[in-house]
Amino acid sequence: MTYNHRIQYYETDKMAVVHHSNYIRWFEEARIAFLESIGINFSEWEKQGFSSPVVSLGCRYLRPMLFGETASIQILVRSLTAAKLEFEYQVTNPDGVLCCTGTSTHCFCGSSGQPVLLKRENPSDWNLLKAAEEPLPV
């Protein structure tokens, strides 16, 4: 899926480019939209006591992005196990130039914060994610 984010003035810094912390926020925007696009409602997860906290992040900044540009964030599920979910992100500018790449890894937690297996607790959503998985070619 490709998620579009219009870059806001308040996302720039005194180098006149997007501050690097904002890409991490766009990844979150893209995740929520991606889950929705495959039929998973994140707010519904939270009502059921689920959460899916970030356990690790990686980000490479290739080119600065500017106020007023629309960032296109391509997101995919790189891997899913019973307990862990990994996303990949590619951010391009309006000229199609790759500006940033990233990954995020997530675990699944239950209502008291304990780790749970999504596959067991919510097999239907796990199946939706599994169907979307695009593993790296061996």
Next chain:
Amino acid sequence: MTYNHRIQYYETDKMAVVHHSNYIRWFEEARIAFLESIGINFSEWEKQGFSSPVVSLGCRYLRPMLFGETASIQILVRSLTAAKLEFEYQVTNPDGVLCCTGTSTHCFCGSSGQPVLLKRENPSDWNLLKAAEEPLPV
């Protein structure tokens, strides 16, 4: 009380000055520190089910502030009634020049979000705030 905030790079925008939304956040930092300075622990309030949401804000921007400067935020209680609390803020730069002034008004809410009278629910903290009140001279 005067609360000091070191201005961070991520608080600037492409005009190379502090983005105006950040002053609102510094007001919050100053409030928490002020409450603590008169013996009120905001986290304790939350544990007891109290909250004190912002119901209105005003802000005047007089001069830009810069990365690396320390902003001095003078905060005082301008008025306190049984149900409403008003703070005033004056932000000066390291040269003592006034850069921003503001006000915020807060109500008090109970554990289910309903408005409550702080004076009745928590008279000791209400008294601490009342003792700090600095009403405008008539």
Next chain:
Amino acid sequence: MTYNHRIQYYETDKMAVVHHSNYIRWFEEARIAFLESIGINFSEWEKQGFSSPVVSLGCRYLRPMLFGETASIQILVRSLTAAKLEFEYQVTNPDGVLCCTGTSTHCFCGSSGQPVLLKRENPSDWNLLKAAEEPLPV
């Protein structure tokens, strides 16, 4: 004009509602989109050395807003003089309930930061804004 903003997870705080500072950022998003809608490109202004800093802000918070909701921000020009521009904002939730109202006042600055008269420096953009003005009925 009505500008829509999808509320993001990172805009919430531990009260599980939108943090009050974010509305100030949405006002900015709405301004940029509004200017664009009447034919003014803010980035173009900046290239010409113009800026239009916020000189004052006011905000009233009526009801909390939630993650996942789309905030509708109605924006209009309340007044325009040769040197000063005032916007008004009304933020409603998806049920059409008014959650927040605000105002912002802006001056105009030239390339070295000095105040300028937009009417003299850029009469065509001043006219575009003037045509959009909706003064309060007397």
Next chain:
Amino acid sequence: MTYNHRIQYYETDKMAVVHHSNYIRWFEEARIAFLESIGINFSEWEKQGFSSPVVSLGCRYLRPMLFGETASIQILVRSLTAAKLEFEYQVTNPDGVLCCTGTSTHCFCGSSGQPVLLKRENPSDWNLLKAAEEPLPV
């Protein structure tokens, strides 16, 4: 060096913990303070036309952090070459428990954004950084 950051209310999200994007901002706070502690003024770099943009980031989230806690961010220079600088971060809570680890890699740019060798352009600051380098034991 250990840099302390008091966790603010506006840094929390609806999970009632610090939003993960804020750690990236604390890393920046720690970097600026670290450079200052070894005699490098970041604002001075910018006046001379230098910058040191982030080219990559990594972050592992081990435990959530809470409003009101002070985060202790231990920062060190893991490696420095003529063209590249790598920092490492360890964030602990007030009980000394490790909550987050991270790395950031930076290049050096000149006044028109082109990559430069810090060692050649500013040998004295390069030497200050080199003296602080703590390479991993082989």
